[in-house]
Amino acid sequence: MQLVKDLADRHELVSDLFKQPSTPEEWEQYKLSDEQVAHFHEYGYVSGIKLLDETQIEVLRKELEEIRDPKHPAHELFYEFHGNQSTDPNTVLFHSLGHWRITEGFHDLLWNPAFTMAASQLLGNNNVRFWHDQMFCKPSNHGGVVAWHQDYSFWIRTVPMQHLTCWTGLDDATTENGCLYYVLRKSQMGTSTKAGTSRKNGRAYGVYDR
Numbered sequence: 001m002q003l004v005k006d007l008a009d010r011h012e013l014v015s016d017l018f019k020q021p022s023t024p025e026e027w028e029q030y031k032l033s034d035e036q037v038a039h040f041h042e043y044g045y046v047s048g049i050k051l052l053d054e055t056q057i058e059v060l061r062k063e064l065e066e067i068r069d070p071k072h073p074a075h076e077l078f079y080e081f082h083g084n085q086s087t088d089p090n091t092v093l094f095h096s097l098g099h100w101r102i103t104e105g106f107h108d109l110l111w112n113p114a115f116t117m118a119a120s121q122l123l124g125n126n127n128v129r130f131w132h133d134q135m136f137c138k139p140s141n142h143g144g145v146v147a148w149h150q151d152y153s154f155w156i157r158t159v160p161m162q163h164l165t166c167w168t169g170l171d172d173a174t175t176e177n178g179c180l181y182y183v184l185r186k187s188q189m190g191t192s193t194k195a196g197t198s199r200k201n202g203r204a205y206g207v208y209d210r
C-alpha cells in the first residue's frame with residue numbers, strides 16, 4: 001500500500017522551487033510600488049505582477065497533469081474535484097480545491113515570496129493567512145465558463161472583510177484566448193450575492209474581488 005503524505009501538515013517550504021528571502025534586502029525585490037498599491041485600493045485589483053519563472057511554471061504544469069488523474073494515490077486529499085463542472089456538454093471546466101495538500105509545487109506556491117510580499121502590502125502591511133486554493137483548467141477552444149462572481153460573497157462567514165484573491169496563470173492569458181475580466185471598483189460597492197452566468201463569444205468571464 002502506498003503511503004499518502006498530506007502536505008497540509010507542513011508549515012514551511014518543502015521543495016527548492018521557491019527561495020524564502022532571509023534579509024530585508026532580499027525581500028525588497030518583491031515589493032510592489034506605491035502606484036501598484038494605490039491602483040489596488042482605487043480599482044479593487046492590480047495585475048501584471050510576475051509570480052513565476054519558466055522553471056516553476058513547468059514544474060506546476062507537470063504536477064497538474066499528474067493530479068488531474070482521479071487515480072492519483074493522494075486523490076482523497078482534494079476537498080473538491082470536478083473533472084468537468086461545465087453546464088454545456090461541449091465545453092470543459094476542470095475545477096479542484098486542495099491541490100496544495102498533494103504536490104510540493106502547489107504547496108510551496110503558497111510561500112512564493114512574490115505573492116506573500118504583495119499580499120501583505122495590499123492588506124495594509126499585515127501578516128498573511130492562507131484561506132483556500134482553487135484550480136480551474138479550461139482547454140483551448142472548448143473551455144467552460146466561470147460565471148461572474150465576487151469572491152468574498154462565498155466567504156462572508158469570515159469577518160472583517162480582509163481578504164484578497166491571487167490569480168496565478170500557468171498559461172498566458174490574453175483577450176484573444178479568454179483572459180480574466182474584473183469589474184472596476186466592485187469592492188467598493190458592497191457584497192454581492194453569489195455568481196450569475198456570463199458568456200460572450202464562447203469565452204469565460206469571471207471577476208475577482210478583494
Ligand SMILES: O=C(O)CCC(=O)C(=O)O
Nearest residue numbers: 134136146151204206207
Ligand atoms: O480563472 C477563472 O476563470 C476564475 C477563477 C475564480 O473565479 C476564482 O479563483 O475565484
